[in-house]
Amino acid sequence: MRSTPGTAVFLLALPSLLAGCRPTVSGVHVGELRREIAGCPVPLTDAALDDLATYQVCSLPPALSLLVRNDYADDELELPDLRALRRHAGQVPRSAFEAQLRRFVDPLGVLAAFVVIDAERGLLLPDPVLVPEVAVPFAPEPEPPGSHAAACGGGACAGRLVSPVHPERPYRAARRAELLTAAAPDRPLAGLRVVLDPGHAGGAFGVMEERHVVYRPAPGAREIVIQEGDLTLRTALELRGKLAARGAEITLTRDAPELVHPFPLHAFRPFAERLLRRIVLDPKYAQLERRLSAQDRLRLHAALAVFAVKKQNRFESLRWRARAAARADPDLVLSIHYDAAPFPTGERGPQQVLAMVSGFPDAGRLYNPFYRYRALEAAFAVDDFDAAAHLGVLCVRAMSERLGFPVASENRYPDHLPIRDAHGRQLGVDAWDGALLRYLDAPAVLTEGPYVNERDEMERLEAALAAAPGTPGTHIELYADALASCVETFTARWLGSERNPFGPM
Template sequence: MEKLSPLAPPPDWTRLDQFQETITREEFIQLINTLYSPTGAFWRYTIINGNELTIYSDVEHNELLYRLRLAPDQESQLPLKANWVSCIKTKGNGSSDSKPLKGLVICLDPGHIGGKWAKMEERFFQIGSDPPVIEAELNMNVCRRAAHFLEEAGARVVWTKKNYEPVTDLRPADLRADALSLLFPFENQENLPYRFSDEIEKKISLTAERLFYRNAEIRARAEIVNRFNPDLTICVHFNADKWSDHPTREELVQKSKLVVFVNGNYSEEELVFDDQKWDLLYKLLSRTSVPEVEVSEAVAKEMELVWNFPPESYNNWSAAYKVGKSPYVFARNLLANRIYHCPVVFIEGPYMNAVDAYDRIIAGDYDGNKIINGKSFKSIFVEYAEIITQGIISWATSKEGIVVEK
């Protein structure tokens, strides 16, 4: 019986057949060791015999999942069919200086749900009588501006959502059974009582809510992304340090830090789940890592130029792993950048509760410039959108630029 992550459908291992002999043994090992499983956890579930990789569900190698044939060398490597490595340079693809992104389909994914769900998501805070800070609204503001700029540059823009309602049809009440399975994994679910103590009922409710907005919502968005099959998906977020239940201006942190995530760094705890083994293999074999890292580095360069905030360090956090050349780019196994099958760039903007961003955030979106604390600023949402757009343009028009040939 396959071991699955919460709400994950059983993976279809035959979908990996298209990748047989399309990657050399050397490249496969290099990608595992430097990006997807730098701790070596992946190898606990596999055996390489010559050029055949056998993947197991268990570390004892008793429960076979799949066999993947690796090419012994580049000369014998079969071509990928319709994937992100089958590409041509932007230059010569009908693009021009005025439309440098012509031919690209870019999906915008504004993070979180917002609206009446914002407090449940823990993406809401308010200082005194200041306007409330609701992250979903900030992300949407950026995406609306970015859509305009990207389309002006020639891209076709699609969205995972455009409002403050969930994409998923599920609601927390629908996920009680899943919450019980997580909280009581070793119990016979049919023998559990109908109602528990108030304390346990609260845990059940919180677990069901988190499954709703952290899991079911992202899985519903993945269906949209994978149906569109865009060349690139940009997940837009603002970051934050911890805030209290009743925050004050004195609690604002002094400086924002910035980070861009690409898919990778699957932990031993995550690779217990067979769907995550499949997800890792699909992302690796479809070669999404090349454009993910390249676009992330290009966007990070723009973030540094415009905002000049330092990068996150994550010295004491194993979930993030430094990759590539930019100090701002890390590999992390987030649900969105794992199950969205195209290249995904997951951007965390300035801290919502930092001195350098807070007043600009509560000023809202606007055209032109506005005086804030004695200085003239353009809208932080316009600025963020310009950073995203210029980063993608810089990547697409560089000598390593990639446009998918479908």
């Protein structure tokens, strides 16, 4: 599942708003707030921060968690060394760079205020004010000039892939040659380095991650309990077996229900302190605080601190996953998730499958120099973006076929940019600025499997987890099988083509 407030519906079983309970100016219902924070520990000791029960009994209403700046953790990132961009010197024509920028990286044109594209001299100046000595030359324009951005003005090209930079050459030619040498008929993926990232942590951490679905079908009936982090792990382990049998070299970002970084949770206390110092400066927050008793204010501070620790933990986990992936120097990365339905837990409703690739950053983030740097890297990476989009399309089609659920055809998310085919139809793969995708350099796809909170699917997934690993035909096995098949099809197209096969669809 995506980690935006919209998907949180899923498990929090938020109480419906009580009649007569009016929201404050900041949209927070004081009655609801009091209930959420009633179990928050004061004082918030390190032992309490390390105790997962704290995260279960101490939470924030969604309206208040939205008040908390949601990227403060990322603000701590080191400033990038823009000289690293010089490795793209002479690689990408300006027309392709600008087309990728306009279509997927910066559709609103925010970067124009920071970056200079010198058309006359064919140079990118990533920071002409503070770092004028860094200039990255573009490649000569192909014939005919500007063919990368061909006839594609205004919004007509939103979501449409840019043509490969060198369509006449194979994709990643050197790596392709190595893999062709290694491949054998019974081992078509020999030597292919694949990173599998089972999303979330699962196990005891499921409650803290809010990826923990509890549903009782009827009063007195047995509860169904499902955690996304357990499903993703099992899917990744089954997928590892399938890909390894075809010769691929697999790295998992985690192979157990655990956090992927080595820190105890109380290590994130400094972020909690920083959050508390910041949020009290927000007039909306102050207005809310004034309506609380002294004791409730202390509990609210504890709830905010717990929230900050939870967020920092999640952010740190994603960074560690990205680092583990980078160490493996992968040919491709699959981050495996299950989705949450847009309807309440336990209802029956239509399913869909969806995938994401990196792109479409929130315009507000591009004021942060770290994100600007990542955005410029992304604008140079036209061919990897195309390859990732193709892999994503192959994966959602295979998932749809195996699981019998349609590929997503409508965009439910304002922060997604659906990728479209030549006729403008959505392909079920969106550009999205997810934290893990943002930090990865290899072609990476995040897949969203079935809705874990749909009534019938809950039972199927519960049965799949209870079955022996690898049992054919469960929804976990079918999902893993779909991903194995898309990796195989993608690799066959890559290795089988003397040209770059991953252009616009």
